[in-house]
Amino acid sequence: MRITPSGQTLGARIEGIDLQNPLSSAEIREILVALGQHGVLCFPKQTLDVDAFAAFGSCFGGLEINVANMFHEPEHPEVMILSNIKKDGKQIGLGDAGQGWHTDMSYSETIALTTILHAQKVPVVNGAPLGNTEFRNMHAAYDGLPADVKARIEGRTATHDFNKFWEMMRQRPGNTRPPLTEAQRKRKPPVSHPIAYTHPVTGKKVLYCTIGYVTHIDGMPAAESEALLDILYREQDRDQYLYAHRWTEGDVLMWDDIGTTHNAVADYGDHPRYMRRVQVLADRDYPAMVR
Ligand code: OGA
Ligand code: MN
Numbered sequence: 001m002r003i004t005p006s007g008q009t010l011g012a013r014i015e016g017i018d019l020q021n022p023l024s025s026a027e028i029r030e031i032l033v034a035l036g037q038h039g040v041l042c043f044p045k046q047t048l049d050v051d052a053f054a055a056f057g058s059c060f061g062g063l064e065i066n067v068a069n070m071f072h073e074p075e076h077p078e079v080m081i082l083s084n085i086k087k088d089g090k091q092i093g094l095g096d097a098g099q100g101w102h103t104d105m106s107y108s109e110t111i112a113l114t115t116i117l118h119a120q121k122v123p124v125v126n127g128a129p130l131g132n133t134e135f136r137n138m139h140a141a142y143d144g145l146p147a148d149v150k151a152r153i154e155g156r157t158a159t160h161d162f163n164k165f166w167e168m169m170r171q172r173p174g175n176t177r178p179p180l181t182e183a184q185r186k187r188k189p190p191v192s193h194p195i196a197y198t199h200p201v202t203g204k205k206v207l208y209c210t211i212g213y214v215t216h217i218d219g220m221p222a223a224e225s226e227a228l229l230d231i232l233y234r235e236q237d238r239d240q241y242l243y244a245h246r247w248t249e250g251d252v253l254m255w256d257d258i259g260t261t262h263n264a265v266a267d268y269g270d271h272p273r274y275m276r277r278v279q280v281l282a283d284r285d286y287p288a289m290v291r
Helices: 025-038 050-058 138-144 147-153 162-170 182-187 222-236 286-290
Strands: 002-005 012-015 040-043 076-083 112-121 133-137 157-160 191-194 196-198 205-207 214-217 242-245 252-256 260-264 274-281
Touching: 002 025, 012 025, 025 040, 025 252, 025 286, 040 242, 050 076, 050 112, 050 274, 133 138, 138 205, 138 222, 147 222, 191 196, 205 222, 214 222, 252 260
Parallel strands: 012 040
Antiparallel strands: 002 012, 040 252, 076 274, 112 252, 112 274, 133 242, 133 260, 157 191, 157 214, 196 205
């Protein structure tokens, strides 16, 4: 396995490993350490099948079955399809996943360690790939906070709500997401997580508070919460924390859902895009796994 850092705030390429094959525990450890260090890992030119893709994700934790699981691979409810492609006039995948800054599964009692996408079809226009996925470095954003802001968030939690992002998407013109049902909302009630979150792989603090799902800071008057959230959002918005992944078909992209936030750039219209996705729960003893 060769790991080549991008030289930017996030990102590394990992070559010399075929993800169709089972991983050794040494390889799992090396990938985990790289995930904490680089935040976004690209394994290019991968041809693994759906079974192997799910097995790869399972090396790092349990796989989530999405609460609004409208689109998934046959026999694999845990492997979601992200796509704008239509077959017989019907969507074959979720066409608008992640269009807005967010952290996958921060709305969940058990949060995600990582999300992994395998690019089957990447929109290309005039020779250039469209539909980048953008990331921000939350290790660096935490470090960049002024000392008084760090002191204000220490020991504080924020509430995260799955329905916030869902409703935000529904407000967009032409959006076809149905409202969440009562049963779906009950399965993912709002939850609280520390804002200064200790990353289980790096042991360092990250800023775990992104606009997509966060509704408020707990135990604070609304106006004070809004003002503090504004400071936190403005800090993470800085260009120096930004990294964009340009897709190539065959890429397996694995990102750190604790140490990064992300945004899907919707600039490709009807040019076909097809991604497989698994979301991996942070349900293992990572400090022990990387020791
Ligand atoms: C996601 C997501 C980004 C993309 O699947 O959670 O945000 O570029 N996807 O598809
Ligand atoms: Mn996402």
